[in-house]
Amino acid sequence: MIKHWKRMGIAAGLSLSLVAAGCGADEEEPDTETDDNGDTEEEADEDAEADDEGDGEAAADYGEDVAHTIVGIDGGSGVVQSTEQALEDYGLDDWNVQTSSDAAMIQELENAYENEDPVFVTGWTPHWKFQEFDLKILDDPELSYGEAESIHTIARDGLEDEQPEAYELLDNFEWEPEDMEEVMLEVQDGVDETEAAQNWINENEDIVSEWTDGVDEVDGESISLSYVAWDTEIASTNVVAQVLEDLGYEVDLNLVEANFMFSSVASGDADASVAVWLPHTHADYHEDYEEDYEDLGPNLDEGAQLGLTVPAYMDIESIEDLQE
Numbered sequence: 001m002i003k004h005w006k007r008m009g010i011a012a013g014l015s016l017s018l019v020a021a022g023c024g025a026d027e028e029e030p031d032t033e034t035d036d037n038g039d040t041e042e043e044a045d046e047d048a049e050a051d052d053e054g055d056g057e058a059a060a061d062y063g064e065d066v067a068h069t070i071v072g073i074d075g076g077s078g079v080v081q082s083t084e085q086a087l088e089d090y091g092l093d094d095w096n097v098q099t100s101s102d103a104a105m106i107q108e109l110e111n112a113y114e115n116e117d118p119v120f121v122t123g124w125t126p127h128w129k130f131q132e133f134d135l136k137i138l139d140d141p142e143l144s145y146g147e148a149e150s151i152h153t154i155a156r157d158g159l160e161d162e163q164p165e166a167y168e169l170l171d172n173f174e175w176e177p178e179d180m181e182e183v184m185l186e187v188q189d190g191v192d193e194t195e196a197a198q199n200w201i202n203e204n205e206d207i208v209s210e211w212t213d214g215v216d217e218v219d220g221e222s223i224s225l226s227y228v229a230w231d232t233e234i235a236s237t238n239v240v241a242q243v244l245e246d247l248g249y250e251v252d253l254n255l256v257e258a259n260f261m262f263s264s265v266a267s268g269d270a271d272a273s274v275a276v277w278l279p280h281t282h283a284d285y286h287e288d289y290e291e292d293y294e295d296l297g298p299n300l301d302e303g304a305q306l307g308l309t310v311p312a313y314m315d316i317e318s319i320e321d322l323q324e
């Protein structure tokens, strides 16, 4: 049985109960009909918007509409730190980032989305929100959010010698953004995290057998994985936990705040984490602790990205547009 312990902060399952707005990206249909001016419908919409607001005014209006507030997640997350950096880099002095949690941020996004209200959130991919909502990541010419990210696995010093089977499995664990999204979407649809992980494993035996190839089974040894209640990491951590269970481990899932994810593996209180985003997102934490744990390299290679995220119906393309 997977044990959950040290539940710090918000409940991981909170986002499960959310019902996604029924107007996802896949419902958008290409418009090819033209109106009296010979514009396509889309161009006509743009004309109408330009008439309403005048060029360049929309972004400034959005600032007032949202009280110059970006809806963030936990303050320890890299994406909130990057957003604070963006406010500095783009000189957006009157803006601020409101911290909450992944689940609470999604709720605010959903509320705004239902009414087609403007909203700014701290986004990242892979994430099911891009499948459920039609969203865009704003251009970031200053690279406040970094470029393509990879997600790494870290292990405590000594794991390789003391628990070589688990170490090997962790070292072999590697998948694609689409895999992670599959698990995330199922969890979002209300399937229990453990079950969603097991479903993915059942459907991807070929991938899993590459991870477990040559790894011996054990008899009830304990192993603990640290993670944060971000939807991405709930997905990956549960999948790895299930595979370890199938190898005979008793897995403790150690749900913590961001800094403890690093310090617990560095101190040896936890055995590993599969949730380290590099080179940008967790650069500071990694720099502080990397001497005291082992970086096993990417488990998701370059398929990840952070960014200031808005619904596609908003008339804004770049963070620069927020400069008044």
Ligand code: PBE
Binding pocket: 073, 076, 077, 078, 079, 080, 124, 230, 232, 233, 258, 277, 281, 306
């Ligand atoms: N995230 C998900 C994390 C890393 C994984 C993007 C929210 C963060 O910003 O720290």
